[in-house]
Amino acid sequence: MQLKGIPASAGVAWGRALQIPASSPQRDTRTIAPPHVAAELNRFDAAVDQSGLALAFIQQSLLAEGRMEEAEIIEIQLFLLRDRELVGKARDKISRLRYSSQTALEEAMAEVLHALRLLDPASFRERALDIEDVVHRIIRVLRGEKGVLEGIEGVESLVLICDNLSPSEAVLLNPQTIAGVAVVRGSATSHFAIIARSIGIPAVVGIGQSLQDIRDGQLVLLNGTSGTVTVDPAEGLLEEFEQTQSEAYVLQSGVPLRMPLRTMREGRPLLMSNISSVSEAVTAQSRGADGVGLFRTEFLFLGRDDFPSEDEQFETYRAIISAFDAETPIVIRTMDVGGDKPLALLRMEEEDNPFLGNRGMRISLKRPDLLRAQLRALLRASAYGNIKLLFPMISTLGEWRRTKAVVEETKAALARSGIAFNRNVETGIMIEVPSAAMIADRLAQEADFFSIGTNDLIQYTMAASRNSPSLEELHDPLQPAVLRLIHRVIRSAHDGNIKVSMCGEMAGEMAAFPLLLGMGLDAFSVSNDALSSVGRQLSLQSERWDKYDLRQAAEAVLNLDDATDVRQYVESRFPEIRKATIIPDS
Numbered sequence: 001m002q003l004k005g006i007p008a009s010a011g012v013a014w015g016r017a018l019q020i021p022a023s024s025p026q027r028d029t030r031t032i033a034p035p036h037v038a039a040e041l042n043r044f045d046a047a048v049d050q051s052g053l054a055l056a057f058i059q060q061s062l063l064a065e066g067r068m069e070e071a072e073i074i075e076i077q078l079f080l081l082r083d084r085e086l087v088g089k090a091r092d093k094i095s096r097l098r099y100s101s102q103t104a105l106e107e108a109m110a111e112v113l114h115a116l117r118l119l120d121p122a123s124f125r126e127r128a129l130d131i132e133d134v135v136h137r138i139i140r141v142l143r144g145e146k147g148v149l150e151g152i153e154g155v156e157s158l159v160l161i162c163d164n165l166s167p168s169e170a171v172l173l174n175p176q177t178i179a180g181v182a183v184v185r186g187s188a189t190s191h192f193a194i195i196a197r198s199i200g201i202p203a204v205v206g207i208g209q210s211l212q213d214i215r216d217g218q219l220v221l222l223n224g225t226s227g228t229v230t231v232d233p234a235e236g237l238l239e240e241f242e243q244t245q246s247e248a249y250v251l252q253s254g255v256p257l258r259m260p261l262r263t264m265r266e267g268r269p270l271l272m273s274n275i276s277s278v279s280e281a282v283t284a285q286s287r288g289a290d291g292v293g294l295f296r297t298e299f300l301f302l303g304r305d306d307f308p309s310e311d312e313q314f315e316t317y318r319a320i321i322s323a324f325d326a327e328t329p330i331v332i333r334t335m336d337v338g339g340d341k342p343l344a345l346l347r348m349e350e351e352d353n354p355f356l357g358n359r360g361m362r363i364s365l366k367r368p369d370l371l372r373a374q375l376r377a378l379l380r381a382s383a384y385g386n387i388k389l390l391f392p393m394i395s396t397l398g399e400w401r402r403t404k405a406v407v408e409e410t411k412a413a414l415a416r417s418g419i420a421f422n423r424n425v426e427t428g429i430m431i432e433v434p435s436a437a438m439i440a441d442r443l444a445q446e447a448d449f450f451s452i453g454t455n456d457l458i459q460y461t462m463a464a465s466r467n468s469p470s471l472e473e474l475h476d477p478l479q480p481a482v483l484r485l486i487h488r489v490i491r492s493a494h495d496g497n498i499k500v501s502m503c504g505e506m507a508g509e510m511a512a513f514p515l516l517l518g519m520g521l522d523a524f525s526v527s528n529d530a531l532s533s534v535g536r537q538l539s540l541q542s543e544r545w546d547k548y549d550l551r552q553a554a555e556a557v558l559n560l561d562d563a564t565d566v567r568q569y570v571e572s573r574f575p576e577i578r579k580a581t582i583i584p585d586s
């Protein structure tokens with residue numbers, strides 16, 4: 001069966017259909033007893049405030065990502081929330097007519113929509129969608145219900161089928177899980193279409209009610225360029241699609257193809273995000289990261305006149321946790337200042353070579369007051385989610401033992417005060433100094449996990465400052481010396497039964513990809529703008545490449561002469577990586 005609609009966002013996608021029921025909240029016809037009217041007004045105001053906060057939060061993260069057009073769409077909704085017409089009318093109905101908040105809002109919406117239809121029939125449809133979106137958001141808050149997209153995830157890529165997707169929901173679409181969207185209503189200029197185009201999710205709109213006949217789980221091939229949706233496509237069509245998929249990663253339109261995640265298997269490496277703020281955590285979650293592989297907390301300390309208090313830090317860590325499910329791993333690194341991130345507040349003495357001076361844990365161990373405050377905040381936050389603590393610039397076993405001793409002392413102090421925290425919180429080491437890589441077998445006996453920081457590991461191994469562009473050749477992550485160290489670290493971690501991730505830029509380097517897979521890296525942690533490209537490669541290539549080949553290649557390159565030889569070897573053995581470029585998300 002093929003359905004025709006309006007092309008709204010170019011690109012081809014296929015996946016299993018998932019019907020999203022139109023949200024039509026049950027009516028609430030209660031009348032409020034006079035003594036309870038004031039409380040109902042408070043409940044209404046609180047729901048409006050909460051909706052405003054949620055929208056502002058979404059808007060902030062869109063702005064932080066430079067998604068200006070989408071942020072403006074959310075601004076319209078924020079404006080509606082502040083608008084006396086809608087909210088004022090609803091309040092009036094609660095206080096004068098003793099309507100429940102929900103009924104009052106629905107009645108107010110009906111009146112506003114009626115007036116709008118008369119005043120401005122041309123733009124009525126689109127503005128009506130914004131108004132309905134805002135009202136449904138407030139009603140969901142009043143009823144304690146989830147958003148329509150919450151909880152949608154799967155190992156297979158999905159094609160969402162819906163009556164209409166509101167702008168504030170559309171901005172949360174996760175391209176890692178959602179391959180495409182087919183919509184009953186809408187036009188190519190609707191907010192939904194604009195957002196689908198900017199996220200790069202293929203979409204067809206205005207298909208009409210026949211879409212409702214598609215059952216959950218049916219295979220769907222959606223072509224957002226031609227505006228067609230084919231249900232249960234013939235074998236040939238799918239093959240043609242697969243072919244296109246492996247031959248070109250970018251369509252002529254510049255819209256990346258959505259790679260079906262159906263190829264993802266149990267045991268594949270995790271794809272994590274490197275973040276430095278709460279809004280980046282929200283973005284990471286919306287882009288489908290398996291968690292946070294590195295939160296650089298030093299950005300909480302830099303550029304201010306005072307140290308952030310324990311409570312302030314605690315609130316930030318908790319906000320990051322709350323962007324994800326409680327089980328999602330969130331690796332938080334303690335303050336890593338020094339080197340190229342000097343902290344004026346510390347008034348450290350001038351150093352000839354800051355990168356080889358006081359940095360990371362070297363500073364924190366000398367300032368136990370700061371370390372304790374940060375650990376207290378982190379441990380308190382650990383009661384709310386799956387936080388793991390990561391410590392930067394560990395060079396010796398002694399440093400690691402002293403670090404762990406401070407963690408244990410802090411835990412004991414919290415326990416004495418009856419403050420909740422996760423007693424089994426994991427503690428891990430950044431492997432970014434060659435000495436740590438050389439003793440990784442010993443460190444693995446005393447740590448819960450490793451994270452390889454290649455940005456520093458490479459500069460220290462090659463004696464080539466990471467800030468010197470003219471030393472590019474020495475910065476190449478495919479230098480055999482670097483690969484040997486990484487191989488050693490991963491093997492030591494696995495011999496010691498602990499997991500190892502990589503959070504340096506090398507984790508997003510395509511030519512290193514087969515080698516890191518072959519060495520058995522457990523997690524790749526990359527910046528948000530590389531998440532979807534690396535994720536696509538991870539799902540596509542970890543299925544395609546043979547495990548034995550990967551392992552053999554990872555061993556073979558250790559004995560090559562230089563980085564150029566390694567690159568040639570990798571490209572001839574895994575030709576797919578030549579086409580696989582990282583396409584940063586805008």
Ligand code: PEP
Binds near residue numbers: 294432452505
């Ligand atoms: C690294 O060194 O690779 C790392 C991730 O830490 P940073 O870049 O913050 O030094």
Ligand code: MG
Binds near residue numbers: 392432453455
């Ligand atoms: Mg580092």
